[in-house]
Amino acid sequence: MKEIRGVLLDIDGVLYVGRKAVEGGRETVAWLRDNGIPFRCVSNTTSRSRQSIAEKLQGYGYDIDAGLVFNPPLAAIHHIAGKKTFLLTRGNVRDDFEEAGIPLVEDGADVVVVGDAGDGFSYAAMNRAFRMVLDGAGIVALEKDRYWMGDDGLMLSAGPFVTALEYATGKTATVVGKPSTAFFSLALADMGVPPEQALMVGDDIRTDIGGAQAAGMKTALVMTGKFRKDTLDTSPYSPDHLITSVADLPAALRATYI
Amino acid sequence: MKEIRGVLLDIDGVLYVGRKAVEGGRETVAWLRDNGIPFRCVSNTTSRSRQSIAEKLQGYGYDIDAGLVFNPPLAAIHHIAGKKTFLLTRGNVRDDFEEAGIPLVEDGADVVVVGDAGDGFSYAAMNRAFRMVLDGAGIVALEKDRYWMGDDGLMLSAGPFVTALEYATGKTATVVGKPSTAFFSLALADMGVPPEQALMVGDDIRTDIGGAQAAGMKTALVMTGKFRKDTLDTSPYSPDHLITSVADLPAALRATYI
Structure with missing residues (x-):
């Protein structure tokens, strides 16, 4: 056996x-x-959809389709269970949430999902997320890494910005990735x-x-x-x-x- | 007595x-x-110079000049002791540092000073500060408040962004204000x-x-x-x-x- x-x-x-x-x-x-x-x-990875990750793998010659790929957005979608969601993310990861039928909103969310938003981590976006959490939304962190190695040096990942929202609101994020x-x-x-x-x-x-x-x-x-x-x-x-x-x-x- | x-x-x-x-x-x-x-x-207050605070008080009829005003930038200047400084702040608080002869730089700082930078808290600016701290710069927080009441609702203050840099770098900021x-x-x-x-x-x-x-x-x-x-x-x-x-x-x- x-x-x-x-x-x-x-x-x-x-x-x-x-x-x-x-x-x-x-x-x-x-x-x-x-x-x-x-x-x-x-x-x-929090900036690519399952389909996009599968296509990248296929580009490297792997015979792997999107159904075999598990990413933090998928775990978040499972956790969110259909609630109104504000996405603080970048790239085509948005596709995963749309395909799962999650209602994506810019105000009055029940859940704020934070991934590696890169330049999307503006003061305005952070303040928007902050106000929604203070109004009762939960924080879901796709990851809580500190930084990653970019082409021209280290880049802040989602973790520092998740921590900022936790400090501002007194709430603790649910980390759904590895x-x-x-x-x-x-x-x-x-x-x-x-x-x-x-x-x-x-x-x-x-x-x-x-x-x-x-x-x-x-x-x-x-x-x-x-x-x-x-x-x-x-x-x-x-x-x-x-x-x-x-x-x-x-x-x-x-x-x-x- | x-x-x-x-x-x-x-x-x-x-x-x-x-x-x-x-x-x-x-x-x-x-x-x-x-x-x-x-x-x-x-x-x-971390977004106004001593002179600017004094002028505001004078506008309310107070006979108070800038020499009587103590703000966190003044405490930071005392703490910095002439070292190369990267300012993550907004408003005319920069005047206080310039008048004190602090060398203000955009790269290779010995100290990163964080105040309520408002829209200045862009991802690019945060990443710049992060890299300097990882390269050895200290973090000085003018304040570590969570938020303040703006004209159209609550606004994130310096604290969440100070916390973000602390999380990313593993260093602890020195808070110099009250x-x-x-x-x-x-x-x-x-x-x-x-x-x-x-x-x-x-x-x-x-x-x-x-x-x-x-x-x-x-x-x-x-x-x-x-x-x-x-x-x-x-x-x-x-x-x-x-x-x-x-x-x-x-x-x-x-x-x-x-």
């Missing part, structure tokens, strides 16, 4: 790095399919696989490995993407498997679980 | 409320002068009066009364401006005197200390 009945794959840093597919990644995805092991791709258990659970439920029979493959020791372990899953840390040995050595989290890249996933699964 | 040898007067809510001088305020200032009791005006002891000390030193012989008159139970008591001063809370009885009742701070308005200051001083 197989111990692992489903796999979650992080995208950026696992399936591609920079603007290039990770070598052997396509073969691993094909191997999962050939062996009947269900998988989903879980990304913490490392929240709810996010992993959503992807696992879609496969019908319980966490103890699922493996999370990621490059981030905290959000991927720590988050998945907290959700009860097995974990494999890849040494591509944002992996750094010293970050692993000083982390409170310890992955079940350390593999060179996603190319080694079939070997690790065969050796241990199958 | 007089027990009180100097007075600090909060401005907004004490000397004027809305767009009107508080009745009896001018007479109280004249009485302090006639009785040889030194005083300074201490404001937490209720910091350093701020009160600066105004007291200018009069040459020790805190135990000074009285703070304000309308804010936390920043004026709590702050001044922590600095070792005597306190009088006025029932004008932002004073609310329930705020006083539920506050951990208790003023030495509760007076109807600044008009009653001479009577309180005469009855108790002179």
Whole structure:
């Protein structure tokens, strides 16, 4: 009997790095399919719709469609449950909310959703979000990262602005992306696989490995993407498997679980 | 022997409320002068220079010049001690820094000063400040208030954006305005009066009364401006005197200390 009945794959840093597919990644995805092991791709990107993420993966040669992609907007949509929503986000992530039929408003929202809005984090937009939260809206954070590496240097992510709204209103945001258990659970439920029979493959020791372990899953840390040995050595989290890249996933699964 | 040898007067809510001088305020200032009791005006406003605050007071009929006005920029200038500074502020508060000869830069600052920048809190400006702090600059907060009441509703103040920079960088800002002891000390030193012989008159139970008591001063809370009885009742701070308005200051001083 197989111990692992489903796999979650992080995208950026696992399936591609920079603007290039990770070598052997396509073969691993094909191997999962050939062996009947269900998988989903879980990304913490908050500025792209599921369709747009899938198209990016297809551009790298991956045979993966939007239905297999799980992003924080999807978790937010699940959490929001149809309530009136003000989006403080950018890019085509708006498509995900529109396609799910979420009523998007500029005033009187029940929920304020904050992603990495970039230049959208104007004083006017922040003040609008602030007033709605003070009037009773909840805060949903698609992620609460501090910053990311842009083309010309570090860029503030959603976290600082979520924190600003929390400080101003005294309310606490619900974080729906990784490392929240709810996010992993959503992807696992879609496969019908319980966490103890699922493996999370990621490059981030905290959000991927720590988050998945907290959700009860097995974990494999890849040494591509944002992996750094010293970050692993000083982390409170310890992955079940350390593999060179996603190319080694079939070997690790065969050796241990199958 | 007089027990009180100097007075600090909060401005907004004490000397004027809305767009009107508080009745009896001018007479109280004249009485302090006639009785040889030194005083300074201490404001937490971060968008106006000392000169601009003095001119506003003069417009309300107060005989008060800029030298008597202490604002957070002045405390910041004292704290900065000539280092290269990036200002995330608005209005003519910039004049105070320029007149003090502080080198103001857009890159490579040693100190990032954050006031209520209003629309100046763009993503680009926040990111610029963030990168400088990550490169080693300190964060100085002119204030850390959550919000204030604008003409058409509540407006985010500096506090949320200071908190955002703290979250992004892991550093803690130095707050130089009220209720910091350093701020009160600066105004007291200018009069040459020790805190135990000074009285703070304000309308804010936390920043004026709590702050001044922590600095070792005597306190009088006025029932004008932002004073609310329930705020006083539920506050951990208790003023030495509760007076109807600044008009009653001479009577309180005469009855108790002179």
